[in-house]
Amino acid sequence: MTDRVRFALFAAGIVPLGVFLVWAVAGLSPFGYYPGPYGDVVNAIATAQRHVLNVATAVNFDYRGFDTLGEEYILFTSVAGLILILRERRQTQGKRTSLGETERADGVGALSLVLLPVIVVFGMYMAVHGGLTPGGGFQGGAIIASGFLLAYLGSGHPAFHAIGKIEILEVFESLGAAAYVVIGLAALGLGLSFLQNFMPLGGRGNLVSGGTIWAINIAVMLEVATGLVIALSEFLKEIEP
Amino acid sequence: MSVYQAVIYALIAIFATVTVLTRDPKVQIFPYAFYGMLLAILFFILQAPDVTLSELAVGTALIPFLVLVTLAKMRARER
Amino acid sequence: MMHVAPYVIAAWIFVVGLYGLVTTRNLIHAVLCLSVMQSSTYVLLLSIGFRRNAGAPIFSVDVPPGTPAVDPVMHALTLTDIVVGATVMALVLALTMQVHRKTGSIDPHKARSISG
Numbered sequence: 046m047t048d049r050v051r052f053a054l055f056a057a058g059i060v061p062l063g064v065f066l067v068w069a070v071a072g073l074s075p076f077g078y079y080p081g082p083y084g085d086v087v088n089a090i091a092t093a094q095r096h097v098l099n100v101a102t103a104v105n106f107d108y109r110g111f112d113t114l115g116e117e118y119i120l121f122t123s124v125a126g127l128i129l130i131l132r133e134r135r136q137t138q139g140k141r142t143s144l145g146e147t148e149r150a151d152g153v154g155a156l157s158l159v160l161l162p163v164i165v166v167f168g169m170y171m172a173v174h175g176g177l178t179p180g181g182g183f184q185g186g187a188i189i190a191s192g193f194l195l196a197y198l199g200s201g202h203p204a205f206h207a208i209g210k211i212e213i214l215e216v217f218e219s220l221g222a223a224a225y226v227v228i229g230l231a232a233l234g235l236g237l238s239f240l241q242n243f244m245p246l247g248g249r250g251n252l253v254s255g256g257t258i259w260a261i262n263i264a265v266m267l268e269v270a271t272g273l274v275i276a277l278s279e280f281l282k283e284i285e286p
Numbered sequence: 287m288s289v290y291q292a293v294i295y296a297l298i299a300i301f302a303t304v305t306v307l308t309r310d311p312k313v314q315i316f317p318y319a320f321y322g323m324l325l326a327i328l329f330f331i332l333q334a335p336d337v338t339l340s341e342l343a344v345g346t347a348l349i350p351f352l353v354l355v356t357l358a359k360m361r362a363r364e365r
Numbered sequence: 366m367m368h369v370a371p372y373v374i375a376a377w378i379f380v381v382g383l384y385g386l387v388t389t390r391n392l393i394h395a396v397l398c399l400s401v402m403q404s405s406t407y408v409l410l411l412s413i414g415f416r417r418n419a420g421a422p423i424f425s426v427d428v429p430p431g432t433p434a435v436d437p438v439m440h441a442l443t444l445t446d447i448v449v450g451a452t453v454m455a456l457v458l459a460l461t462m463q464v465h466r467k468t469g470s471i472d473p474h475k476a477r478s479i480s481g
Contacts, residue, residue, distance in 0.1 A: 075368030084436030
């Protein structure tokens with residue numbers, strides 16, 4: 046199929062798609078006048094039912110916890126697929142490339158290594174306070190991974206691989222992914238439904254509140270942080286000098 | 287719709303087009319990272335701080351870096 | 366027209382990303398266009414959940430439950446989606462490296478099939 050034919054086919058398809066899309070969104074309620082009942086209902090009852098102040102976190106890990114379980118396993122599977130592809134290539138071919146190592150200033154390297162634990166602690170603070178302030182497992186995990194990225198950019202490959210040892214990271218990633226399912230199965234073991242909130246709710250405004258929400262939050266933070274750092278580590282091994 | 291929202295929505299539409307029309311991946315990273323930052327600002331204006339945090343860390347730092355590593359890897363093999 | 370402009374902009378971003386994906390000559394350019402298409406869904410979801418003169422769905426002593434707030438379900442759907450989208454893009458980039466190894470080019474018209 047030549048370029049012209051492909052583009053003609055695309056143009057023939059995109060015009061009806063565009064028209065239908067605009068027709069569909071024109072039927073929505075006007076921007077700024079949210080009509081639906083579900084959001085208002087959740088906003089009204091979430092704090093009283095679950096003792097968490099951040100309703101988006103409660104929706105993510107409790108009211109729609111099953112969807113979040115699926116999303117977390119998409120992440121886990123993508124990282125597993127990435128590891129399979131890149132490690133197989135490194136086993137059948139050589140490991141070294143012809144790219145040289147960049148010259149880095151000592152001060153920049155030292156500063157980046159000093160900042161790494163600060164960023165990791167900040168990411169953990171952001172994740173653990175997910176029930177009370179904006180934040181949560183996914184955000185904190187992404188922040189921790191960007192801290193490791195800063196360590197590579199400032200100090201190079203040896204520092205990154207010394208700090209982010211792949212064996213420890215893999216153990217924690219599996220732990221984080223498994224903990225989510227184990228918490229759900231524990232609810233089954235107690236005679237309730239899968240992923241039902243069975244732990245004590247705690248006082249409103251405490252860190253440990255919301256029943257299973259804080260436990261699932263920590264499991265997700267572990268899994269997202271280590272998963273993203275493993276992906277970074279595998280990519281960086283590809284260009285190791 | 288306030289002035290901030292109108293401006294941000296217009297900028298987002300423009301920068302999405304710019305990102306797609308830039309064909310060279312080495313150059314495309316920059317409008318893409320800027321587009322990610324604009325999205326983060328939009329999510330903040332729409333009263334969604336959780337989503338802002340996610341988009342900032344991921345769209346501005348991690349994805350452009352992975353694209354750069356892929357480009358470096360391909361350049362290395364061609365030597 | 367102004368009252369559905371954000372939704373039309375989300376539809377426009379989707380269409381533009383699709384155009385870039387169809388007419389690409391470079392697989393990495395395709396990955397970034399795919400990411401732009403994904404971001405159109407975030408814009409649409411959050412624009413639907415927005416309410417004027419309302420705050421974020423985070424309550425406290427000063428902001429008791431009952432004050433007007435935007436829809437939290439859209440936030441929950443979007444924030445997991447962003448992180449997962451990034452990881453899937455990483456997987457597709459690794460596949461791109463594989464295609465380059467097997468066939469020597471990242472032109473989607475030349476790289477027909479990879480095996481192994």
